Amino acid sequence: MDKRNLLLISNSTMRGEAYLGWCKDMIADFCRRHNVKKVLFVPYAGVSLAPNGLTKSYDAYEAKVAAVYKEFGVKLTSVHHKALPVNAVYDTDCVAVGGGNTFHLVRELQRTGLMQAIRQRAFDGMPYMGWSAGSNVAGPTLCTTNDMPIVMPASFDCMGLVPFQINPHYTDFFDPKHGGETRDDRLKEYIMVNPKATVAAIREATALLLEDGKLSLIGNPNPQGKKECKVFKTKMENTKEYGLKDNLGFLLKA
Numbered sequence: 001m002d003k004r005n006l007l008l009i010s011n012s013t014m015r016g017e018a019y020l021g022w023c024k025d026m027i028a029d030f031c032r033r034h035n036v037k038k039v040l041f042v043p044y045a046g047v048s049l050a051p052n053g054l055t056k057s058y059d060a061y062e063a064k065v066a067a068v069y070k071e072f073g074v075k076l077t078s079v080h081h082k083a084l085p086v087n088a089v090y091d092t093d094c095v096a097v098g099g100g101n102t103f104h105l106v107r108e109l110q111r112t113g114l115m116q117a118i119r120q121r122a123f124d125g126m127p128y129m130g131w132s133a134g135s136n137v138a139g140p141t142l143c144t145t146n147d148m149p150i151v152m153p154a155s156f157d158c159m160g161l162v163p164f165q166i167n168p169h170y171t172d173f174f175d176p177k178h179g180g181e182t183r184d185d186r187l188k189e190y191i192m193v194n195p196k197a198t199v200a201a202i203r204e205a206t207a208l209l210l211e212d213g214k215l216s217l218i219g220n221p222n223p224q225g226k227k228e229c230k231v232f233k234t235k236m237e238n239t240k241e242y243g244l245k246d247n248l249g250f251l252l253k254a
Helices: 024-033 054-070 085-089 102-112 114-123 183-193 249-253
Strands: 006-009 038-042 075-078 094-097 128-131 165-170 199-203 206-211 214-219 229-232 240-242
Touching (some): 054 075, 102 114
Parallel strands (some): 165 199
Antiparallel strands (some): 206 214, 229 240
């Protein structure tokens, strides 16, 4: 039986809305369904939320996220306060991993031993939620992140909570004045040299939800009328877009 309970959100912010505003009800519902009363927060992707060092940035990140969770009665505490981070993973109802720089997040998850501890608990049924970088690291590797490699992690390996790669913040916007690669170009490069890989690229205001062994795409309809998720596979002709009502179960077999 598949015990995984995952909420993998593309983005935390939307223009004109409060932080986590667009997905707050989604997070609250996920917590209620799984009887989550306390959350262990992983802030390591947030490297620039305060000007005077990483610890202050983590403190600021924790305060920002905790204020949102408090609105629906869930206590959130950051793992950076814990002397024994791995032990803290085994003493919480749920782990939430925030967005920011994926390379820094992965390095710290590996350094602290949290990567394997979170993976084990998530496969045992502990609810896991992440947004942006926190969603990216739920896949096998960080290789489909959008971030700069500001530090070098021990490897690109991540949690592998799902068998497919995730690209959050996906957009197919093309500025004709811009001479660089599009997101599609970069993702096609990845699958070209990783022929066994599958990438789920999720647009803003959407999330992947895995419960009861079923994977679904939830969130807000794309205002441009486009599909909310694009799946990249080895053969270019197999690249296909999916909407909120489509069955994404095939990705669990990627």
